[in-house]
Amino acid sequence: MSIFNRWLNGVLGLWRSTRDENLHWHLARQQDVAALRQARALAEQALVAQLKKQARQLAHELAMGETRRSNELAMLKIQCKQDLKDYQQYLQSLDKLKLSLRENFAHLPEAVAFTIHHHAKQLLNRMWDEPDPVEKLKVEMQLLRFMTAVHEDSVSSLNGAEPVALPQKTLAFIDNGV
Secondary structure, eight states: OOHHHHHHHHHHHHHHHHHHHHHHHHHHHHHHHHHHHHHHHHHHHHHHHHHHHHHHHHHHHHHHHHHHHHHHHHHHHHHHHHHHHHHHHHHHHHHHHHHHHHHHOTTOOHHHHHHHHHHHHHHHHHHHHOOSHHHHHHHHHHHHHHHHHHHHHHHHHHHOSSOOSSOHHHHHHHHTTO
């Protein structure tokens, strides 16, 4: 045999032994590789199942949130309608107040009646627009005290022997800047 053949046989032998070692290694690890592939497939299936479950939960939460928001909106609309109705009743009451002042104080100048009415309306609007509940309550009490002063003036005008020209308590209330 020639040197070339021996060298070729050596190279081929080395190649075969490397290939055989590789084959033995793959055969020895075949169960591990199969187990890893199976574990990967199971993990992917579990991940897909978990993602589907989370998607369903998210869809449910979104539906519940939408329902809750719809209900809150409906309740807010009802509350706003009731608030508007209450505000209209307040305004009607203030208009009656102006007429009552004109009837109880026959010599009361129309401008004074309008000023009293306007002051009551300003208090009402301040009360209505106040976002802070504590401040809203303070303004509401101011309006209540003002309306009480107007009522007391009207009652004293009706019960008095002499006609009263001006509603003194009401004007004093306005003069005090309340």
